[in-house]
Amino acid sequence: MLSFIVKRVGQSVLVLLVTGLVAFSMFTFVGDPIDNMLGQERTMEDVERLRTQLGLDQPFVVQYVRFLEQAAQGNFGISYRQGRPVAEILMERAPATLELAAVSGILAIVMGIALGVFTAIRRDGVAANLIMSISLIGVSLPTFLIGILLIYLFSVELGWLPSFGRGETVKIGGWSTGFLTESGLKALILPAITLGLYQMTLIMRLVRSEMLEVLRQDYVRFARARGLSNRVVNFRHALKNTMVPVITVIGLQLGSIIAFAIITETVFQWPGVGLLFINAIQFVDIPVMAAYLMLISVMFVAINLLVDILYAMIDPRLRSAS
Amino acid sequence: MTKPVLSIVNLTVEIPTRRGIFKPVEGVSYDIRPGEIRGVVGESGAGKSMTGNAVIGLLDPPARITEGEVWLNGRRIDQLDAEGKRRIRGGEIAMIFQDPLTSLNPLFTVGEQLVETIQLHLGLSATEAQKRAIALLDRVRIPNAKERFHQYPHQFSGGMRQRVVIALALCSEPSVIVADEPTTALDVSIQAQVLDLIKELARERQVGVILVTHDMGVIADTTDQVTVMYEGRVVEQGTTSQILGAPTHAYTKSLIAAVPRPQVKLRRFPQVSYGGRDTAFKIEDLARNWDRSTTSKSGTLLEVKGLTKRFLEKGAILPSHRRYFTAVDDVSFDIKDGEVFGLVGESGSGKSTVARMLATLYPVDGGTVTFDGQEITGMTAKQLSAYRKQIQMIFQDPFSSLNPRMSVGDIVAEPLAHHKLLSRSEVGPRVRELLDRVGLAPDAYRKYPHEFSGGQRQRISIARALATQPRFLICDEPTSALDVSIQAQILNILKDLQEHLGLTMLFISHDLPVVRQMCDRVGVMRQGKLVEVQETSALFERPQSSYTRELLDLMPRLEQLSEKEIADLRT
Numbered sequence: 010m011l012s013f014i015v016k017r018v019g020q021s022v023l024v025l026l027v028t029g030l031v032a033f034s035m036f037t038f039v040g041d042p043i044d045n046m047l048g049q050e051r052t053m054e055d056v057e058r059l060r061t062q063l064g065l066d067q068p069f070v071v072q073y074v075r076f077l078e079q080a081a082q083g084n085f086g087i088s089y090r091q092g093r094p095v096a097e098i099l100m101e102r103a104p105a106t107l108e109l110a111a112v113s114g115i116l117a118i119v120m121g122i123a124l125g126v127f128t129a130i131r132r133d134g135v136a137a138n139l140i141m142s143i144s145l146i147g148v149s150l151p152t153f154l155i156g157i158l159l160i161y162l163f164s165v166e167l168g169w170l171p172s173f174g175r176g177e178t179v180k181i182g183g184w185s186t187g188f189l190t191e192s193g194l195k196a197l198i199l200p201a202i203t204l205g206l207y208q209m210t211l212i213m214r215l216v217r218s219e220m221l222e223v224l225r226q227d228y229v230r231f232a233r234a235r236g237l238s239n240r241v242v243n244f245r246h247a248l249k250n251t252m253v254p255v256i257t258v259i260g261l262q263l264g265s266i267i268a269f270a271i272i273t274e275t276v277f278q279w280p281g282v283g284l285l286f287i288n289a290i291q292f293v294d295i296p297v298m299a300a301y302l303m304l305i306s307v308m309f310v311a312i313n314l315l316v317d318i319l320y321a322m323i324d325p326r327l328r329s330a331s
Numbered sequence: 332m333t334k335p336v337l338s339i340v341n342l343t344v345e346i347p348t349r350r351g352i353f354k355p356v357e358g359v360s361y362d363i364r365p366g367e368i369r370g371v372v373g374e375s376g377a378g379k380s381m382t383g384n385a386v387i388g389l390l391d392p393p394a395r396i397t398e399g400e401v402w403l404n405g406r407r408i409d410q411l412d413a414e415g416k417r418r419i420r421g422g423e424i425a426m427i428f429q430d431p432l433t434s435l436n437p438l439f440t441v442g443e444q445l446v447e448t449i450q451l452h453l454g455l456s457a458t459e460a461q462k463r464a465i466a467l468l469d470r471v472r473i474p475n476a477k478e479r480f481h482q483y484p485h486q487f488s489g490g491m492r493q494r495v496v497i498a499l500a501l502c503s504e505p506s507v508i509v510a511d512e513p514t515t516a517l518d519v520s521i522q523a524q525v526l527d528l529i530k531e532l533a534r535e536r537q538v539g540v541i542l543v544t545h546d547m548g549v550i551a552d553t554t555d556q557v558t559v560m561y562e563g564r565v566v567e568q569g570t571t572s573q574i575l576g577a578p579t580h581a582y583t584k585s586l587i588a589a590v591p592r593p594q595v596k597l598r599r600f601p602q603v604s605y606g607g608r609d610t611a612f613k614i615e616d617l618a619r620n621w622d623r624s625t626t627s628k629s630g631t632l633l634e635v636k637g638l639t640k641r642f643l644e645k646g647a648i649l650p651s652h653r654r655y656f657t658a659v660d661d662v663s664f665d666i667k668d669g670e671v672f673g674l675v676g677e678s679g680s681g682k683s684t685v686a687r688m689l690a691t692l693y694p695v696d697g698g699t700v701t702f703d704g705q706e707i708t709g710m711t712a713k714q715l716s717a718y719r720k721q722i723q724m725i726f727q728d729p730f731s732s733l734n735p736r737m738s739v740g741d742i743v744a745e746p747l748a749h750h751k752l753l754s755r756s757e758v759g760p761r762v763r764e765l766l767d768r769v770g771l772a773p774d775a776y777r778k779y780p781h782e783f784s785g786g787q788r789q790r791i792s793i794a795r796a797l798a799t800q801p802r803f804l805i806c807d808e809p810t811s812a813l814d815v816s817i818q819a820q821i822l823n824i825l826k827d828l829q830e831h832l833g834l835t836m837l838f839i840s841h842d843l844p845v846v847r848q849m850c851d852r853v854g855v856m857r858q859g860k861l862v863e864v865q866e867t868s869a870l871f872e873r874p875q876s877s878y879t880r881e882l883l884d885l886m887p888r889l890e891q892l893s894e895k896e897i898a899d900l901r902t
Binding site: 226227228230231232233234235236237238241245246249250253323324325326 | 387389417418419420421422425426428430433434435436437438439440447448451452483485496499502503
């Protein structure tokens with residue numbers, strides 16, 4: 010088990026090094042940062058001075074290693090647009106995105122698994138078929154359209170929920186949370202549904218097909234032959250086996266919830282890192298873009314590391330094989 | 332006579348289909364008395380298992396009981412509702428399934444599964460249930476029951492898992508056990524142990540056992556009473572000695588005659604003649620077009636020297652910490668041109684690994700394989716491709732060795748296309764010809780594998796193997812997934828191929844009587860080593876190693892067969 014974790018951590022570090030290289034390359038290949046930093050009226054001396062000062066005259070590899078050193082300490086440089094340290098800006102924005110991602114992730118997992126199990130057990134039922142048909146809409150409609158439709162229905166027509174922003178937030182330490190105020194919670198509902206709907210339908214369909222497969226297995230038949238009740242067979246024996254492949258996909262999907270947040274945040278003007286990233290692209294604010302890329306990849310890698318460990322915990326066969 | 336614990340009276344099961352009502356079980360009646368083992372025998376599709384499933388209420392809808400009665404300990408149970416039947420399942424009637432590898436849930440420990448069942452049926456506390464579970468594991472002779480209790484199914488071997496399944500069946504003190512092909516997936520030696528255990532438990536606990544099987548040897552060894560089924564009906568029943576010694580029905584007679592004998596070598600496998608569903612295999616037509624330009628110069632086609640294969644058992648970063656498992660250990664033999672060489676041994680003895688190395692599916696870790704004077708380990712890619720064209724494989728499981736998404740025509744055409752043997756326009760007619768020759772109807776070309784029975788699929792595998800006109804055929808347990816009657820057909824096809832086309836064969840099997848009939852020479856493998864190589868008749872009559880003798884002793888036999896009947900079979 011330990012060698013398994015060590016191996017996975019090693020792979021994760023490798024992935025981070027590669028994305029770090031991509032993020033770093035943006036500085037070097039997407040225009041010249043000196044051009045971005047100095048205005049129209051500059052002398053050749055200014056350019057040379059700044060170049061040496063920033064270490065941009067050093068070889069590529071030296072610069073990359075230095076970038077990694079800085080990044081590991083949470084220093085991603087200074088935003089071109091806002092003139093403030095990138096780390097500081099990210100820290101301000103991250104709570105909004107993480108809270109949104111957490112709520113929609115939990116929504117997607119809980120609802121996805123529950124509906125998936127329901128539609129698998131009642132395979133031929135009317136309700137199950139209805140859910141399956143409706144879920145097709147969830148998969149096929151683009152996220153921004155769902156967001157706009159929800160805003161139209163609940164904000165414009167019914168006026169129940171706010172159409173944009175985070176509502177009031179409370180600051181706890183460095184973390185600003187929307188969970189503690191009524192307007193904050195209200196503001197969370199529509200974006201969370203918008204963001205989680207696609208993942209929810211995906212998880213539901215996956216759980217359903219895996220569960221149907223598991224219910225055909227001999228050990229399920231044998232469990233029934235032992236006289237176990239339907240509840241025990243379905244929720245103890247079948248569900249655990251269903252979760253083994255589902256967990257991998259859930260891990261990947263949670264990562265993409267954070268990445269997909271860009272679209273939802275744009276539609277709802279949600280003040281998170283996704284919106285920050287979109288603005289950064291418009292202004293070619295490379296330090297922000299690089300930092301965002303690193304942040305997302307750290308999340309992806311961390312979630313997948315957790316999933317792999319969880320996987321081995323559920324499936325004893327993996328534990329002994331490693 | 333004691334009162335029966337279970338009586339099945341005139342039971343009929345119906346499945347409504349688009350083409351009318353299909354009756355997989357029709358008017359079946361039999362009784363089980365305490366401590367008695369009743370064998371139910373017949374081909375697959377004869378309704379043996381369906382009867383068992385109907386009794387315990389595990390029929391898959393839309394199948395349903397439409398007629399008849401089932402009485403358990405003086406109570407009628409066929410009319411109970413789902414909940415009532417569930418209470419009986421695993422309680423008064425327990426089940427044992429065919430495949431021990433798939434009947435246990437891989438994610439729960441053996442102990443958890445036992446305790447769950449015990450608590451459900453006997454309502455004991457957790458600690459009492461655990462005590463009872465360990466006692467049961469001990470009773471089915473699982474060593475270190477206390478430690479094994481906490482282990483997962485994958486940590487048990489096939490035979491041990493079947494013991495766990497038996498322990499699970501005993502959890503609730505059942506009065507009847509339905510054992511559906513409990514030893515079909517096991518080796519001869521393990522099979523004997525498991526059957527002994529079932530016999531012993533039946534006597535000791537006065538449990539009535541329904542033993543569903545297609546193996547006449549198992550019937551002869553284990554059962555007290557036999558019911559012979561054919562196409563959903565009981566054709567004959569009585570005591571085991573009566574049925575095996577003096578069968579009256581034509582189907583029973585031909586079924587018994589079709590069992591391969593270890594005692595004598597016959598020219599062909601006797602087939603089940605009843606029902607007459609054999610389709611002809613047109614060997615003469617196939618032989619006419621066969622390319623025989625290549626014959627080996629020395630008389631020896633394949634020479635294996637010091638063959639070794641190691642698998643990584645436990646990985647580690649440092650090579651010195653890695654642990655290897657030697658699957659094949661310094662194996663040497665040679666196969667003459669036109670010979671059928673048998674390889675026998677228990678599962679895990681390395682016989683399939685040898686076959687895979689010969690087919691270049693596994694790289695060779697040590698030793699040499701020389702085919703027709705050329706060493707295969709040193710071959711270039713081009714030579715290797717030519718070699719692969721000359722060797723073909725037929726696998727054990729006809730259900731998983733054919734791609735379910737490809738039509739049969741495409742499956743058989745694939746080797747032709749891969750080796751670019753024929754132009755595109757010639758492939759179609761050639762494939763149709765091959766399918767025709769192995770006895771499949773012309774419409775097989777467009778059909779998909781799932782539309783065929785096991786025996787027909789194995790014919791497709793043979794057609795695919797013959798497409799490249801190979802010289803050497805590797806058959807890895809080609810009939811162990813098939814019924815006796817189908818087995819005879821397939822084995823006769825293989826015999827014909829060897830006789831008429833001069834094919835050389837490596838025939839792997841754990842079924843000794845079949846090996847006796849098929850092979851010219853036999854090698855016996857144990858734990859990766861080749862312990863003995865002999866002419867077949869010598870091996871069966873004068874085994875040299877103690878292990879071979881042990882294997883021969885464990886073979887289930889039909890002793891009841893008289894000398895006269897054997898004489899009849901020879902003609």
